[in-house]
Structures are given as structure tokens and as C-alpha cells.
Amino acid sequence: MQQKDVLPMKTEKADKPLTVKPVITGSEAVIRSLIAEGVDTIFGYPGGAIMPIYDALYDFQDQVHHILVRHEQGATHAAQGYARSSGKVGVAFATSGPGATNLVTGLADAYMDSTPMVCITGQVAAALLGTDAFQETDVIGITMPITKWNIQVTRPEEIPGAMAKAFYIARSGRPGPVLVDITKNAQFGEFEYEYKKCDYIRSYSPVPVLNEDAVLDAATLINNAKKPFILCGHGVLLAGAEKELAALAEKAQIPVASTLLGLSAVPVEHPLYVGMLGMHGNYGPNVLTGECDVLIAVGMRFDDRVTGDVSCYATKAKVIHIEIDAAEINKIIKADVAIHADAKTALQSLLQKVQPAAHTEWIAEFRDADKKEYDKVQHAELFPQEGELKMAEVIRRISEKTNGEAVLVTDVGQHQMVASRYYRFKNPNTNITSGGMGTMGFALPAAMGAKMGTPEKEVVAIIGDGCFQMTLQELGTIYQSQIGVKIVILNNNFLGMVRQWQQLFFDKRYSSTEMVNPDFVQIAKGFFIPGKKVTTRDDISAAIDEMLAHQGAYLLEVVVEKEDNVFPMVPAGAPVSAIRLE
Amino acid sequence: MQKEYTVTVYTEDRIGITNRITIIFTRRGINITSLTTAETEIPGVFKFIITVMSTREQLDKVVGQIERLIEIHRAFVHEEEEVVYQELALYKISTRSLDTGDIERLIRDHQARILTITADYFVIEKTGHQQELIDFIKKLEPYGLIEYSKSGRVAIVKWSRRFHEHLKDLAAVEADNLISND
Ligand SMILES: Cc1ncc(C[n+]2csc(CCOP(=O)(O)OP(=O)(O)O)c2C)c(N)n1
Numbered sequence: 192m193q194q195k196d197v198l199p200m201k202t203e204k205a206d207k208p209l210t211v212k213p214v215i216t217g218s219e220a221v222i223r224s225l226i227a228e229g230v231d232t233i234f235g236y237p238g239g240a241i242m243p244i245y246d247a248l249y250d251f252q253d254q255v256h257h258i259l260v261r262h263e264q265g266a267t268h269a270a271q272g273y274a275r276s277s278g279k280v281g282v283a284f285a286t287s288g289p290g291a292t293n294l295v296t297g298l299a300d301a302y303m304d305s306t307p308m309v310c311i312t313g314q315v316a317a318a319l320l321g322t323d324a325f326q327e328t329d330v331i332g333i334t335m336p337i338t339k340w341n342i343q344v345t346r347p348e349e350i351p352g353a354m355a356k357a358f359y360i361a362r363s364g365r366p367g368p369v370l371v372d373i374t375k376n377a378q379f380g381e382f383e384y385e386y387k388k389c390d391y392i393r394s395y396s397p398v399p400v401l402n403e404d405a406v407l408d409a410a411t412l413i414n415n416a417k418k419p420f421i422l423c424g425h426g427v428l429l430a431g432a433e434k435e436l437a438a439l440a441e442k443a444q445i446p447v448a449s450t451l452l453g454l455s456a457v458p459v460e461h462p463l464y465v466g467m468l469g470m471h472g473n474y475g476p477n478v479l480t481g482e483c484d485v486l487i488a489v490g491m492r493f494d495d496r497v498t499g500d501v502s503c504y505a506t507k508a509k510v511i512h513i514e515i516d517a518a519e520i521n522k523i524i525k526a527d528v529a530i531h532a533d534a535k536t537a538l539q540s541l542l543q544k545v546q547p548a549a550h551t552e553w554i555a556e557f558r559d560a561d562k563k564e565y566d567k568v569q570h571a572e573l574f575p576q577e578g579e580l581k582m583a584e585v586i587r588r589i590s591e592k593t594n595g596e597a598v599l600v601t602d603v604g605q606h607q608m609v610a611s612r613y614y615r616f617k618n619p620n621t622n623i624t625s626g627g628m629g630t631m632g633f634a635l636p637a638a639m640g641a642k643m644g645t646p647e648k649e650v651v652a653i654i655g656d657g658c659f660q661m662t663l664q665e666l667g668t669i670y671q672s673q674i675g676v677k678i679v680i681l682n683n684n685f686l687g688m689v690r691q692w693q694q695l696f697f698d699k700r701y702s703s704t705e706m707v708n709p710d711f712v713q714i715a716k717g718f719f720i721p722g723k724k725v726t727t728r729d730d731i732s733a734a735i736d737e738m739l740a741h742q743g744a745y746l747l748e749v750v751v752e753k754e755d756n757v758f759p760m761v762p763a764g765a766p767v768s769a770i771r772l773e
Numbered sequence: 774m775q776k777e778y779t780v781t782v783y784t785e786d787r788i789g790i791t792n793r794i795t796i797i798f799t800r801r802g803i804n805i806t807s808l809t810t811a812e813t814e815i816p817g818v819f820k821f822i823i824t825v826m827s828t829r830e831q832l833d834k835v836v837g838q839i840e841r842l843i844e845i846h847r848a849f850v851h852e853e854e855e856v857v858y859q860e861l862a863l864y865k866i867s868t869r870s871l872d873t874g875d876i877e878r879l880i881r882d883h884q885a886r887i888l889t890i891t892a893d894y895f896v897i898e899k900t901g902h903q904q905e906l907i908d909f910i911k912k913l914e915p916y917g918l919i920e921y922s923k924s925g926r927v928a929i930v931k932w933s934r935r936f937h938e939h940l941k942d943l944a945a946v947e948a949d950n951l952i953s954n955d
Pocket of ligand 1: 602603604605606607628629630631632654655656657658659681683685686687688689
């Protein structure tokens with residue numbers, strides 16, 4: 192492949208001074224802009240309206256790697272997985288019309304989970320806009336509520352500016368997905384290219400100024416607290432504030448619980464870590480939310496899956512909310528002290544103002560609750576002696592064999608909750624899941640992206656039989672691009688999570704939740720991916736070893752108990768203290 | 774408690790910004806009762822004046838979500854007493870009614886004024902609060918009202934001075950770096 196570090200000048204004239212800006216097409220400008228932003232991987236799918244961009248990409252194959260997915264939804268989830276594991280911006284390409292509409296689920300998912308992503312869509316020529324031309328869709332209108340920002344570009348000279356803004360917006364402040372829709376004439380048109388990175392938009396201030404007085408108020412509350420409690424959210428990971436969070440917890444001996452998306456910010460083995468919050472979280476953190484006197488919520492947004500009935504939530508506590516997005520403050524839970532800031536900046540400042548403390552008895556309360564949960568639920572789940580295989584024991588074994596160091600990508604359902612509960616995360620950004628949207632079909636493409644983003648890490652996808660069938664075509668991408676992900680299907684022949692609700696709240700009326708499944712191993716084989724099916728306890732350990740030892744992608748299907756339930760559980764709309772152990 | 778509020782939003786001049794703002798009201802099921810928008814004294818900065826029936830609590834959250842949009846400078850919720858506001862109505866009436874004479878007096882008594890007169894009709898303009906403008910219709914009806922049209926609310930915020938200073942400062946900085954790369 193030819194090296195292209197010198198810009199070609201297509202309309203170069205001998206008499207022009209050498210300082211002239213190169214004249215290139217809009218399409219080439221797109222690719223050059225991506226390279227200028229440090230993009231090395233793109234997930235996408237071509238089509239008529241984005242063909243000029245794909246054509247331009249052809250000349251830059253040595254600098255940017257394009258992964259041809261099998262469905263544009265897969266491109267978005269892959270870009271999300273890439274972004275979440277690597278901390279970089281994920282990039283996806285799609286053509287106009289159906290290509291663009293297939294991005295919707297992934298955009299919405301990335302928006303809910305604050306994932307930095309830039310999607311580029313082709314659009315019909317500007318002259319045809321609004322005429323219902325072939326494959327014209329109002330993608331700007333459609334994606335307005337599910338993107339952090341979007342823009343339609345109709346002239347080539349707008350491309351560098353739009354791209355620069357897109358990346359700046361996607362990655363700054365509270366990150367999120369951005370969509371750039373580029374008309375075909377803008378892709379074809381030529382102009383004088385120059386790229387300037389964007390670091391300022393006058394109506395946008397992504398980095399709030401820290402209010403030291405608020406930090407002081409927070410510190411006073413914490414210093415006087417008998418039962419302080421930290422809730423760690425995704426914002427901690429996004430800000431890279433794991434160390435600061437741990438330091439604060441350690442200095443004042445404050446127990447820390449995590450939201451689903453905050454998992455992996457604090458190692459599960461950390462002595463102050465007390466588990467996961469929310470509907471299928473741990474018993475202690477849920478019950479004791481009602482007991483704490485100061486609640487320190489860091490980079491989390493009090494999702495209803497975390498709070499349950501808000502009117503009974505943390506009623507004894509003064510709430511300190513550290514949050515970069517001002518719109519989240521007081522949205523669900525009223526903050527007594529609001530710190531509108533990046534988590535890292537806020538925690539650094541707070542750390543200096545907080546005094547050492549012990550809170551021994553309070554921490555012991557969590558350990559009592561842990562014991563209760565362990566005896567009632569966990570032991571039987573993790574170490575069953577008889578009966579069918581349980582999801583939890585499979586996760587326990589994967590956790591042990593990967594030493595808690597794998598990037599765990601989970602789909603949505605019982606397996607997600609079990610994996611989140613039992614995988615013993617050791618390092619930051621190793622939990623990738625669809626939290627806010629709960630998008631089935633997320634894991635396989637996201638795992639693919641995560642592996643591309645962090646090839647040095649073991650990436651294990653935990654997927655339900657239902658979820659797998661939503662995006663299984665990405666096995667084709669995995670094969671074509673030789674992406675070494677490990678795929679574990681926990682097969683209960685049910686849409687398990689829905690079935691659990693039907694059992695508990697709909698009188699066991701299993702309406703449309705039983706699945707007649709194909710031979711998953713055979714399917715993988717069709718995509719030239721080796722695999723194995725395991726049905727017994729005796730075989731599971733060796734099968735996981737074999738999977739992990741295999742170089743490259745591997746699919747392990749584990750047949751698990753059909754009607755297993757995930758406990759503890761907070762019934763929808765109930766207070767979190769009403770968490771049920773059985 | 775639900776009551777009428779004025780929401781003001783300062784935006785950049787960008788295609789689609791109206792849609793971005795209104796969908797935030799739509800999502801929470803809040804009905805916009807009037808919407809007025811125009812460029813402010815600062816070139817490139819637009820002001821939206823929106824009236825809605827809602828609660829203060831709800832609107833504080835809505836405004837937070839509006840401010841989160843990239844191209845929004847600020848958004849505010851105002852109580853009735855915080856703003857000076859007016860609406861403008863135009864009334865088209867058959868010219869024949871002028872013959873009776875007393876419509877002129879009605880116009881004068883209501884501080885309305887005639888904008889134009891043709892052989893068939895004439896147009897009256899009146900500013901005021903919504904109810905006043907609607908009440909005026911009833912008074913005009915006997916004279917043969919042909920058409921009526923009313924604007925949304927325009928409002929001046931009593932305490933807005935500091936914010937406008939801020940906006941003026943903004944005028945000094947580059948509005949949009951979108952095409953600045955060329
Ligand atoms: C796209 C989509 N459709 C429907 C749902 C609702 N839903 C949530 S969990 C679930 C069942 C998942 O079943 P499976 O993948 O077999 O996992 P299990 O719960 O059995 O572990 C369903 C249908 C969803 N979250 N996403």
C-alpha cells in the first residue's frame with residue numbers, strides 16, 4: 192500500500208506557490224480528518240450514498256482499519272465496545288436510508304451510557320434533500336433526541352469543521368454519540384483542505400468550574416457522618432478517577448457500592464467495596480442505602496433501576512452529588528450538596544478536605560448483610576453440588592480462570608445480572624454492558640469492538656440464547672477480521688429474565704418466552720469459528736480452559752438450568768430496602 | 774401546581790434548534806402554548822420565548838435538559854412577575870363597518886391602531902395580554918370581523934441585565950467554528 196503522508200494536490204498548478212492548501216474531495220477530507228483525530232479503526236457498512244467516502248478510504252488502508260460488519264447496528268455496538276475498553280472515540284460508517292436507520296439502536300444506547308462515538312452517514316445529494324429521493328431519510332431528525340449532537344453537511348468545505356466539532360463534542364464533558372450526515376455532493380466536491388482541531392464552542396462548556404465552597408460543604412458533611420456511603424457510577428471511569436475514589440474511601444473508611452456501569456472502577460477484592468446497587472444488585476448496598484446518613488454519589492444519575500421507589504430512597508441521608516452534567520443534578524434525587532464537576536477534579540479536592548475516620552461498625556453492617564446474602568443465595572449459586580449447571584458457577588469459573596482480568600462484555604438479561612454480580616473485576620474499564628437502554632444483541636458486536644480496542648486483553652462475551660440471536664450475524668465479521676473474542680452462550684432455552692418476571696409477577700404464564708434454539712456450535716462452525724457445547728458440571732472447567740487456551744475466536748455454549756432465577760431482586764417500583772433474597 | 778410560565782432560551786443560529794428545544798417539552802408531555810423566536814441584539818444569537826402550562830419543578834428540569842444542548846447558551850424559567858410581556862394581534866374588518874362611525878371610538882378606547890385601509894377591509898393592530906386581545910375580538914365582531922391573527926408572547930426579563938452583558942461578551946468571540954477551517 193502506498194504511503195500517503197504527503198498530501199496529493201489534484202489540481203496542482205506549476206505557477207501556484209507551494210504554501211497553497213491542498214485541494215481534495217470532501218470524501219478524502221473525511222478520512223484525513225479521522226486520521227487527524229487519531230482514529231485507527233472504523234466499523235461500517237457501505238452503500239450508494241457513502242461510496243465516495245469508502246472510495247477515499249481505499250487509499251488509506253495502511254492508516255485506518257475498516258471492519259466490515261454484517262449489520263449497521265453491529266457497527267455502533269462495536270464502536271461502543273471499542274470506545275469503552277480503549278477510552279478512545281468509537282467510529283462507525285453507514286450509508287443513507289436503511290443504513291442510517293440501522294444505527295438508531297446503537298446511538299440511543301451510546302447516548303444513555305455516555306459513550307463517545309462518531310457516526311458518519313452518507314446522504315443523498317443536497318439538491319435532492321426533502322424530496323423523498325431514493326434512500327433519503329431524515330436521519331438528523333430521527334437521531335436528534337438520541338445524539339449528543341448531530342449535523343448535516345451539504346458542502347465539502349464544511350467537512351473539517353464539522354468533523355473537528357464532532358470529535359470534540361463526543362469526547363468532552365459528559366461523552367456521547369455524535370452523528371455527521373454528509374450529502375453526496377459534499378463528498379464529491381473539491382476544496383482547499385486544512386484541519387484544525389476544535390477545543391472551543393462558545394455555547395458549550397464541557398468542563399465545569401469547581402465550586403470549592405460546595406466541596407467544603409461536602410467535606411463537612413462527610414467529616415461529621417457516622418454512616419457515609421459512596422455510590423460509584425460510570426462517571427468515575429469516564430473521568431479516570433478510580434484512584435481518587437479509592438483514596439477517598441480509604442482515607443475516611445467509607446464503604447463503596449457500584450452501579451451496573453460503574454463496575455470495575457473499584458476492584459471487587461477491595462476491602463471497602465460492598466457490591467452492586469440496584470434491582471439485581473447486592474443485598475447490603477441496597478438495604479443499607481436506607482440507613483446511611485451521608486450518601487456520596489459520584490458520576491451516577493440515580494437511574495430508577497438503582498433507586499426503586501424514590502420516595503423511600505435514602506431517607507436518612509444528606510445527599511452529595513458529584514456530577515459533570517448539570518441536568519442530572521436534582522433530576523431524580525434532590526442533592527443537599529451539588530458538586531457540578533468532573534469526578535476526578537472534585538474527588539481530588541474533596542480528598543484534601545476530608546479527615547481520616549474509621550466507621551468500623553458501619554462497615555461491619557455491610558459484612559453482616561454480605562454474609563446473609565452469601566448464605567441465602569450466593570453459596571448455592573456459586574457452588575451447587577447437583578442438578579443442572581447454574582449461570583453463577585459458570586461465571587465464577589470464568590472469573591477464576593481469567594483472574595478477574597478479562598474485559599467482560601455482557602448482553603441483557605439474567606446472564607447479564609449474574610455476570611455482573613459474580614465476575615470479580617480487577618481493572619478499570621473491563622465491564623462493558625448496555626445499562627441505560629438494556630439492548631439485547633449488544634454483547635457480540637461490542638465484544639468485537641472491545642477486542643479491537645484492547646487486543647492485548649482477553650475479551651469474554653457472556654450472552655443469553657435470546658440475545659445471541661439478535662446479532663449473531665457478526666460471527667461473520669469476527670471470522671473475516673480474525674477477532675479473537677471468546678463467546679460464552681448461557682443457554683436456558685428461555686428469554687430468561689422475562690420468564691422470571693412472568694413466574695414472579697404474572698402467575699407463571701410463560702407467554703412467548705420459551706425458545707426453540709438452533710445448534711449454536713454448528714452455527715459457529717458455519718462461520719469457521721470453533722466451539723463446544725457443555726451440559727454437565729464435570730465438563731465445564733476443562734471447556735473453559737480449552738476456550739481460553741484457543742488462539743482466536745471461540746464459542747462455548749453452556750446449557751444451564753432452564754428456570755433459574757436471579758436473586759436478590761427489588762421488585763419494580765418497590766423501595767430498594769424491600770430487596771428480596773428469595 | 775400547574776400554571777403559566779415563560780421560558781426563555783438563548784441559542785446559536787442553527788438549523789434544527791427549534792426541534793431540539795421542543796422535543797424536550799414533548800418528551801415530558803408539556804404542551805407549548807406559544808413560541809416566539811427572533812434574533813437578539815447580538816448577531817447570531819437567537820432568543821426563544823416559550824409559554825407553557827406546567828409546574829416550576831418540572832420546568833426547572835426541562836430547562837436543565839435544554840441547557841445541555843450544545844448550541845444553547847442559557848435557558849431560564851420565569852414567574853409571571855419576573856417578566857414584562859406583550860402579545861400583538863391583527864384584526865381584519867370589513868370597510869363597510871366604518872360607516873357607522875363608532876368603531877373608530879372603539880379603536881381609540883382600546884389603544885388599537887389602524888395599519889391599512891382598502892376598499893374592502895382594514896386592519897387593526899393591538900398589543901396587550903392574551904385575554905385582552907381575545908376580548909377585543911368580541912367587541913369587533915358586530916362590525917364584521919373577517920380574520921384575526923395573534924402572535925406568541927414577547928417578553929423582557931426584569932433582571933436580565935447581567936446575562937445580557939455576558940451575551941455581549943460572547944459577541945466578541947467567534948460564533949461558530951464550523952466553517953472556520955476553510
Ligand atoms: C432489543 C430488546 N428486546 C427486548 C428486550 C426485553 N428483554 C430484556 S431481557 C430479555 C430476555 C433475554 O433473554 P436471553 O438472551 O435468553 O437471556 P437470559 O435472560 O435468559 O439470560 C428480554 C426479552 C430487550 N431488553 N431488548
